[in-house]
Amino acid sequence: MKQIFVKNIDEKIDGVVKASDDGKIADEVREYVLTNEIQTNLEQFLDTYNDPTADYTNGVWISGFFGSGKSHLLKILSHILGDAPTQHSTDDNNREPITRTEVIDNMKAKALQAENHELEGLLDANLRIPAMSLLFNIDSISQKGSKTALMDAFIRVFDDARGYYGANKYVAKLERDLDNDGCLEQFKTEFERLANKPWSKGRA
Structure with missing residues (x-):
C-alpha cells in the first residue's frame, strides 16, 4: 500500500518550524508546499524586490493565524533572498548546509510542477541578486x-x-x-x- 505514495509516509516531520533554527532546513525546504495563495504573494513580492526602479519601502509584514505557516514561509523566503551564514545553516547528521542555489532550485521545481512559469522566472532572476540573509529572533537578542x-x-x-x-x-x-x-x-x-x-x- 505504501508504494502508491511518491514520498515516504513513515518519515517523521516536525509539525513546528522555528524560524531561527536551521537544523532541519533541508527537510523543511523539501517538504514546503507552494499553495496557490503563496505562489500569488511570492510573485508579487519578488516582482517588486527584483525591480531596482521600484520606489516601495523595504519593509514586509507577514501575518496569519497561529499555526498558519508564517515561520516556515519566513525561513524559506530568507534562504531565497540571500546566502545564510554557515553557522546558521547547519543540518542534521553533519550534512553540508543547504545553499541558496539549492533552495531556489527546489522552489523552481515546485513552481514548474505547478506550471507557474512566471514564479519560476522570478526565482531565477532573484538568484542573480547578491545578498546575505540574517534571520534572528529580535526578542532574544535585544537588551531590555x-x-x-x-x-x-x-x-x-x-x-x-x-x-x-x-x-x-x-x-x-x-x-x-x-x-x-x-x-x-x-x-x-x-x-x-x-x-x-x-x-x-x-x-x-
Missing part, C-alpha cells in the same frame, strides 16, 4: 530597558555576520575601526603573541 534596544539588536547581528564581536558593541567597533584601517589581522597576531591565546578567545 535600553532606549536603543532595536537598533542595537540589528547592529549586533550585522557585526556577528561580519565576524566582529557583536556581543559587545564597543569591542565590535574597535574591530571595525581596525579592519577599516587594514590593521585587524596584525592586531590579532600581536594579541595572540602577548596573551598566548587567539583574539577570538580573548576578546570577551
Whole structure:
C-alpha cells in the first residue's frame, strides 16, 4: 500500500518550524508546499524586490493565524533572498548546509510542477541578486530597558555576520575601526603573541 505514495509516509516531520533554527532546513525546504495563495504573494513580492526602479519601502509584514505557516514561509523566503551564514545553516547528521542555489532550485521545481512559469522566472532572476540573509529572533537578542534596544539588536547581528564581536558593541567597533584601517589581522597576531591565546578567545 505504501508504494502508491511518491514520498515516504513513515518519515517523521516536525509539525513546528522555528524560524531561527536551521537544523532541519533541508527537510523543511523539501517538504514546503507552494499553495496557490503563496505562489500569488511570492510573485508579487519578488516582482517588486527584483525591480531596482521600484520606489516601495523595504519593509514586509507577514501575518496569519497561529499555526498558519508564517515561520516556515519566513525561513524559506530568507534562504531565497540571500546566502545564510554557515553557522546558521547547519543540518542534521553533519550534512553540508543547504545553499541558496539549492533552495531556489527546489522552489523552481515546485513552481514548474505547478506550471507557474512566471514564479519560476522570478526565482531565477532573484538568484542573480547578491545578498546575505540574517534571520534572528529580535526578542532574544535585544537588551531590555535600553532606549536603543532595536537598533542595537540589528547592529549586533550585522557585526556577528561580519565576524566582529557583536556581543559587545564597543569591542565590535574597535574591530571595525581596525579592519577599516587594514590593521585587524596584525592586531590579532600581536594579541595572540602577548596573551598566548587567539583574539577570538580573548576578546570577551
